[in-house]
Structures are given as structure tokens and as C-alpha cells.
Amino acid sequence: MSEDMKGFSDIDSNDLQRIEMTGLQTGSLEGRSGSFLQVDEHIYHASSDVKGVEILPIAEALTKYSWLEDYYWKAVSRDKDEITRYIAAQEPKGYLLIARKGSQTTFPLQTCLFLASDNIQHVHNIIIAEEGSELHLIAGCASSQKTKAGAHYGVTEVYIGKDAKVTQTMIHTWGEFIEVYPRSVAIVEERGIFLSNYVCMVPARRVQMYPTAELRGDGAIARFSSIMLATPGSYLDTGSRAILSAKGTTAELITRAITTGGTIISRGHILGSVSDTKGHIECRALILKDGTIHAIPEIEGRVVDCELSHEAAVGKIARDEIEYLMARGLSEDEATATIIRGFLDVRISGLPESLQRQIDAAIDAAEKGF
Amino acid sequence: MLEIEDLHVEVEGREVLHDIDLAIREGETHVLMGPNGSGKTTLLRAIMGFGSSQITEGSIVYKGHDITNMPIHERARLGIGLLFQRPPTISGLKLGKLLDVTSGGDLNRVEEYARRMNMDTFLKRDINKGFSGGEIKRSEVLQLMVQQPDFVMLDEPESGVDLENMALLGDTVAELVEKDQHIIKRKKSGLIITHTGYILDYIDADVGHVMCDGSFRCHGNPREILKMIQTKGYKECIECQRI
Numbered sequence: 001m002s003e004d005m006k007g008f009s010d011i012d013s014n015d016l017q018r019i020e021m022t023g024l025q026t027g028s029l030e031g032r033s034g035s036f037l038q039v040d041e042h043i044y045h046a047s048s049d050v051k052g053v054e055i056l057p058i059a060e061a062l063t064k065y066s067w068l069e070d071y072y073w074k075a076v077s078r079d080k081d082e083i084t085r086y087i088a089a090q091e092p093k094g095y096l097l098i099a100r101k102g103s104q105t106t107f108p109l110q111t112c113l114f115l116a117s118d119n120i121q122h123v124h125n126i127i128i129a130e131e132g133s134e135l136h137l138i139a140g141c142a143s144s145q146k147t148k149a150g151a152h153y154g155v156t157e158v159y160i161g162k163d164a165k166v167t168q169t170m171i172h173t174w175g176e177f178i179e180v181y182p183r184s185v186a187i188v189e190e191r192g193i194f195l196s197n198y199v200c201m202v203p204a205r206r207v208q209m210y211p212t213a214e215l216r217g218d219g220a221i222a223r224f225s226s227i228m229l230a231t232p233g234s235y236l237d238t239g240s241r242a243i244l245s246a247k248g249t250t251a252e253l254i255t256r257a258i259t260t261g262g263t264i265i266s267r268g269h270i271l272g273s274v275s276d277t278k279g280h281i282e283c284r285a286l287i288l289k290d291g292t293i294h295a296i297p298e299i300e301g302r303v304v305d306c307e308l309s310h311e312a313a314v315g316k317i318a319r320d321e322i323e324y325l326m327a328r329g330l331s332e333d334e335a336t337a338t339i340i341r342g343f344l345d346v347r348i349s350g351l352p353e354s355l356q357r358q359i360d361a362a363i364d365a366a367e368k369g370f
Numbered sequence: 371m372l373e374i375e376d377l378h379v380e381v382e383g384r385e386v387l388h389d390i391d392l393a394i395r396e397g398e399t400h401v402l403m404g405p406n407g408s409g410k411t412t413l414l415r416a417i418m419g420f421g422s423s424q425i426t427e428g429s430i431v432y433k434g435h436d437i438t439n440m441p442i443h444e445r446a447r448l449g450i451g452l453l454f455q456r457p458p459t460i461s462g463l464k465l466g467k468l469l470d471v472t473s474g475g476d477l478n479r480v481e482e483y484a485r486r487m488n489m490d491t492f493l494k495r496d497i498n499k500g501f502s503g504g505e506i507k508r509s510e511v512l513q514l515m516v517q518q519p520d521f522v523m524l525d526e527p528e529s530g531v532d533l534e535n536m537a538l539l540g541d542t543v544a545e546l547v548e549k550d551q552h553i554i555k556r557k558k559s560g561l562i563i564t565h566t567g568y569i570l571d572y573i574d575a576d577v578g579h580v581m582c583d584g585s586f587r588c589h590g591n592p593r594e595i596l597k598m599i600q601t602k603g604y605k606e607c608i609e610c611q612r613i
Contacts, residue, residue: 342462
């Protein structure tokens with residue numbers, strides 16, 4: 001870590017609390033393999049203490065590694081839209097994270113992108129998991145309570161090599177005035193695994209994202225799960241896409257969405273372009289108070305022997321479920337909260353316990369508001 | 371313990387129960403029989419307080435409290451428990467998690483009871499999801515064991531239960547209504563709906579009632595009533611206007 005970087009200790013206590021809500025440790029970094037912190041445009045911290053795993057600011061990485069050009073803007077096109085064009089025009093910020101061939105991390109790495117001012121924060125992250133490596137990432141995104149405007153533009157390019165596995169849990173703790181536009185693509189090689197979880201239980205004015213996994217190698221797997229709550233004034237336009245372009249590839253996109261007055265557009269797209277591929281989209285949503293849930297699942301098959309399915313349901317909590325729990329002694333409010341907690345309980349197989357715990361904690365924190 | 375007077379109950383705007391009077395004393399277990407659709411489940415649901423069973427007239431008094439308009443959970447907290455015939459599935463809610471809540475966090479007790487009901491491997495499963503008929507009944511009995519109600523209502527506890535598990539279920543239900551205790555020590559009461567009468571092999575019920583078309587037709591010795599129904603069917607009860 002460079003000496004001119006600040007650390008978590010330079011952030012005020014209210015903001016630290018919001019960073020912790022995204023699943024990050026801000027005091028002792030024990031139990032973490034490495035850590036990255038960017039506040040607005042400034043990189044405060046970047047370190048890894050695991051052999052074979054390196055995390056460094058992207059600008060530094062671009063000077064240090066000439067081969068990085070082969071990855072930089074290769075999964076996401078710099079001309080994709082106004083967000084990518086904006087990021088491409090700036091000084092590069094964000095990080096490069098590399099897990100070298102065969103390296104394993106026992107503890108997850110944590111990265112935090114924190115918005116403290118009213119400006120646009122931009123990042124461009126590259127994650128490379130080389131052949132046979134395993135990387136677990138807690139990616140927290142948060143803004144200061146003091147921030148009354150502002151936006152986060154992000155590009156993330158993930159490269160998962162043969163037999164490598166990347167699991168990522170992203171928890172958003174933005175504010176009600178913040179707009180967020182992440183753009184991310186993961187490219188997965190033979191038998192590689194990409195598990196991505198997204199949790200957003202606090203307000204955000206606008207989130208728009210549609211991360212994509214391109215399964216290019218035979219037997220590659222992608223699973224996306226999203227858990228979202230839209231409070232009044234929040235507009236969450238989110239989705240995930242999987243492109244099955246090699247034999248034996250499988251993808252699963254799972255969403256649980258709740259509105260208490262805000263809007264959720266839940267998109268999903270699986271494209272099966274070669275045979276012997278499988279994909280499933282599942283979206284379940286509850287409308288607790290008048291708001292909008294718009295589920296748009298798309299499955300597109302182009303060859304014989306690609307098996308694609310989707311199910312989507314928008315509804316309310318069943319009265320008989322509430323009464324069942326009340327007959328066991330729970331009050332109506334307790335019964336409702338218990339059912340919602342169960343509804344949001346999506347367990348992704350293969351997700352490390354530490355990452356699951358962060359998801360559970362984020363839901364627990366939001367539960368009081370149902 | 372429970373006194374029901376002149377109770378009229380509507381389901382979806384149609385009167386299903388008419389003029390029901392019923393008194394169950396402390397330590398007594400009653401059995402409710404009758405053809406399908408006669409209103410037995412509606413009565414249990416009205417006592418528990420479910421919204422779909424609308425009480426239009428009459429009163430239910432439990433342990434001296436008028437519970438006619440009391441919310442479901444308050445009745446449960448006063449000691450009324452119900453074994454559901456067809457409970458709902460609640461996705462994502464683990465049986466163990468619910469028992470953790472209803473036991474007040476007494477996990478040792480939950481695990482001990484779960485082992486007794488051969489349900490220990492079900493604690494991590496979503497409630498009723500993919501459970502067989504017999505597993506649902508064992509899960510229901512397990513929930514009641516943890517809840518320890520003073521007044522236990524059982525809606526067809528034996529339906530879907532195989533012979534092997536019938537003894538386990540019967541013995542446990544007998545304990546719930548303290549039939550294993552000496553008669554003068556019994557404080558708990560029960561009201562059991564049964565079609566087959568198998569449960570009577572495990573519980574010496576005190577009083578039997580036959581319900582037809584939403585009202586009682588007769589009261590009496592449960593075994594005698596069962597025998598009569600087994601030999602003659604409900605045809606005679608439907609025609610019977612004795613009460």
C-alpha cells in the first residue's frame with residue numbers, strides 16, 4: 001500500500017457506519033484477505049495479504065502491466081453508452097484485482113466505493129481470476145448521509161479463467177438522492193463459475209444496471225441473485241443477462257423484489273446460442289404498498305437442445321400464511337415480517353458463509369421497516 | 371374452559387354454522403364427527419379467530435375471557451392451539467426458525483421434541499414445502515408440543531399418517547391433552563375432529579358430538595357414536611333432528 005493513501009481511520013464515524021452496512025470491515029481487517037477503499041475520486045486504501053492475490057489502483061496497474069491493455073475495455077465497450085463514454089474520458093480510477101493461477105482465498109476480499117461529495121464518482125474495475133483460482137469478493141457501495149446529490153458511474157470487467165471461481169456479493173447503501181449506473185460484464189472460460197449476488201434494501205433515487213455473463217467456455221456456470229426493496233421515491237431498473245455460447249453452460253437468474261411504494265423493473269435475459277445449454281429465470285415479487293413491479297423475463301433459444309425456462313409472479317402476502325403464524329402466537333406485524341424474511345431468503349449454492357452472512361445482515365437491518 | 375353460546379358463523383357471506391352451543395370443561399377432551407362439509411373445520415377456525423369464519427351472532431368465552439372478537443395471536447397467547455388439517459407452505463421460512471421464535475429461543479427443547487417426532491432433519495426445511503401428509507401432521511404436532519397450549523384443537527390429526535407413525539402421533543397427542551396424567555391432575559382440554567376414529571385408540575375422549583349441516587345432532591359417548599356411524603353411516607344423522 002502506498003504511503004500517501006489515507007485509510008478507513010480518515011472517515012467520520014457516521015460514514016463508517018454506512019460503509020459497514022455494505023458488509024465491510026472498517027476497523028481490524030482480520031477475516032479479510034484484502035481491502036480496497038475509494039472515496040469519491042481518491043483511493044484511500046489498497047492492500048492484499050494473500051499470496052497470489054494482488055489489488056492495486058487501476059491507474060497504477062496500467063503503468064505497471066502493459067498486458068492489461070488486453071483486458072481494459074475488452075469485455076465492456078467504451079462506446080456502449082453515455083456512461084461508458086464518460087468513464088473513458090476521465091483519468092482512470094478504480095482497481096485491478098488479480099488472483100494468480102491456482103491461488104485460493106480463505107477469507108473474502110472487500111472493496112468499497114464511497115460517495116462523499118455531490119459530484120459524479122467514476123470507477124473502472126478489472127477483476128481477473130486466473131486458471132484454477134478462487135476469489136470471494138464483498139463489494140460495498142455507499143454514500144455519505146450528507147450527500148444530497150451525486151452519481152456513481154462504474155465499469156467492471158470480470159475475467160474468469162478455466163476452472164476458476166469468482167463469487168461476489170454487492171450490497172448497495174446509497175442515499176435517496178443518488179443515481180447509480182454500473183456497467184459490468186463477466187467473461188467465463190471453461191468450467192469457470194461466476195456467482196453474483198446483489199442486495200439493495202435502502203433507498204436510491206435511481207439504479208440502472210444490467211450485468212452480463214458471457215459463458216464462453218464449455219461447462220461454465222453463472223448464477224445471479226438479486227434482492228431488492230424499493231421504498232417511495234426509489235427507481236430500481238435492474239436485471240441480469242447470461243449468454244450461453246459454449247456447450248454444457250448453465251445460468252440461473254433469481255430475483256426477489258419488494259416494493260413499499262417505489263418502482264422496480266426486473267429484467268432478465270438468457271440467450272442459448274449453442275446446444276446442450278440450460279437456463280432459468282425466476283422472479284418473485286411482493287407489493288406491500290402501492291408501487292410498481294415490472295418483471296420482464298426474456299428467454300431466447302436459437303438451437304435445438306437448449307433448455308430455457310422462466311417463472312415470474314407478482315402478488316401480496318397470502319392471508320392464510322399470516323393467520324397460520326398468528327395461530328402460533330405471532331402478532332400480525334411479526335407474522336408479516338417473518339414471511340417477508342423467508343421470501344427474501346434466497347440461498348445460492350456454493351456461496352461462502354461469510355458472504356451469505358452479509359446478505360442476511362442487510363436484510364435484517366431493513367426488516368424493521370416492512 | 372371453553373363456553374360457546376348461540377354461535378352463528380358465516381363463510382363468504384353464507385351461514386355455515388347455526389346456533390352452536392358447546393361447553394368443554396378443564397381436563398376434558400371432546401371429539402367432533404360429521405360428514406364432509408358439515409362445518410367442523412369452520413367451528414375450529416371460528417374458535418381460533420380466522421377472518422374467513424365470520425361470527426355473526428353468539429359468543430365464545432375462554433378461561434373467562436370473551437374472545438369472540440379477539441385477534442388470533444391473542445387467543446394463541448391465552449393458550450389456544452390448533453393442528454391444521456392443510457396448513458399453508460411458507461417459502462423460505464424454516465421450520466426450525468419458527469420453532470425458535472415460538473419456543474422463546476429454547477433450542478434444546480425444540481431439538482429434543484423434533485427428535486421425538488422424527489422431525490430433526492426437517493428443521494432446516496421450509497415449512498410444509500414438499501412434506502408428505504404424515505410429515506405435515508408430525509410437523510403440526512411438533513409445533514403444538516413447543517407451544518404447549520392449554521386448549522388443543524386438532525383437525526383430523528390422523529389423515530395421511532401411515533400405521534407406523536400413527537402410534538407416535540397418537541401417543542404424543544394424548545400427552546398434549548394430558549391423557550397420560552391422572553384424571554384429577556388434568557388441566558388441559560381438547561377438541562378433536564376425526565373421520566376414522568383411529569385417534570380414539572390412543573385417547574379416551576370424554577364426550578363426542580355429531581355435526582350435520584352446521585348444527586349439532588347429538589352428543590354422547592364417543593365410542594358409541596363412532597360405532598353407530600361405522601355401522602349406519604351419517605345417513606341417519608342427517609335425518610336425525612333430535613337436537
